[in-house]
Amino acid sequence: MTASAFLISLAALLLEIAATRLLAVIQWYHYAFMILGLALLGYGAGGTLLVLRPGWARTPATAAWSAAAFGPAAALSYLALNRVPFDAYRLAVEPRQALYLGVQFAALGLPFLCAGLCVGALLAAAPRRAGAIYGASLIGSGAGALAAWVVMEWAGAPAAAAVAAALGPVAAVLGPAASDPVVVPGSAGALSPRGTPEPAGAPAGRYPARWRMTCAVLAAVLAAPAVRPVSLWEVRPSPYKGLNRLLTFPDARVMWTRWNAFSRVDVVASAAIRSAPGMSYLAASAPAPQLALLLDGETAGGIVRGGLSESAFTEALPSSVAYHLRRGPVLVLEAAGGLEVLGALRHGVSPVTLAESNPLVVEAVRRFGGGLLDDPRVRVVAEGTRSYVRRAPRSFQIIQVPMVEGFQVVASGAYSLGETYRLTVEAVRDYY
Secondary structure, three states, rough: HHHHHHHHHHHHHHHHHHHHHHHHHHOOOOOOHHHHHHHHHHHHHHHHHHHHHHHHHHEEEEEEEEHHHHHHHHHHHHHHHHHOOOOOOOOOOOOOOHHHHHHHHHHHHHHHHHHHHHHHHHHHHHHHHHHHHHHHHHHHHHHHHHHHHHHHHOOOOOHHHHHHHHHHHHHHOOOOOHHHOOOOOOOOEEEEEOOOOOOOOOOOOHHHHHHHHHHHHHHHHHHHHHHOOOOHHOOOOOOOOOHHHHHHOOEEEEEEEEOOOOEEEEOOOOOOOOOOOOOOOOOOOOOEEEEEEEOEEEOOOOEEHHHHHHHHHHOOOOOOOOOOOOOOOEEOOOOOOHHHHHHHHHHHOOEEEEEEEOOHHHHHHHOOOHHHOOOOOEEEEEOOOHHHHHHHOOOOOOOEHHHOOOOHHHOOOOOOOOOOOHHOOHHHHHHH
């Protein structure tokens, strides 16, 4: 029983964290918060069902079947999140969008209802072991948070959702009614894993063996997308995301995609991609060909593939004014494709320190940026920008704070409630 409580709680937390990442990519980050409320609602609904249907609480099979149902419910919630064509921008003018949102809400809450039902049934089945079962559930929840970090670093949020779904049937095998019927199988009055009476004389162990095989097959099917990606499981961001807009270019293609526990980073190639925010119309040279760097599906900057050899256009950027007013050490807070680092080196200013909290961004710029970050004048610090500024061992003459948020979503209001901690009053005080 404790093993079942541990695994189902682990699976529920793993799914919850994976769903927050998926919602941030498919929609926008503020939609990710709704999964927290739905998870609590689902757990509460499971306990409520046991109160309304006391017969379920008295049937040991309830825990096993609800754990097994968690797997398909988790897969269904992922597909509803990824495939139901909910469009937040049309919600006010198209009534069916409310229906789509309701379908997503119901699907996302269903696996947590199953998890709550399982844990509640386990507690009801063995009240004398309630402390051990509850403790196993808490430990499993903590392990789920750790597993989310490990799995998403390894294979991304879609794989984490698949792993969470597969753990449900595994927990079902360890449930009380799955392995040990209430009475010895084959005897009169025995209860099968379904909670129904078995006929007298039924072969001993017949039902548990079939149950274990069914759960094993179900777990293998649900885990398959984590091992071998399938098109049905592929993440489909909102059509308003920068990634989808870039892919409308005839020659656009995704060159590189990586996930970690707090972001998805894409690199997109196209001959049409040029990024030079605020560039003067009197510039002597055009922006260099670039690759688009995207965070959670939104454009965060451009990576100049030619490195310093194609950096002439940076002399016409607004950020170059600082290098004409002052010389000395430069601090760049977040890479944004490395454009600010490139501009500093173009103007002969060094050393340049780049503080970047996302290791995937550093990896992308190092891989596609023409050796920009391998320049001996550049030092990369893998740390949060605010914390590094406070503990930096030296002072800087110039601090560049690139805008890494997508311009389009800022203009549309999608980030109207967003926080940019690099630009707060306290942050500016730290800079000085």
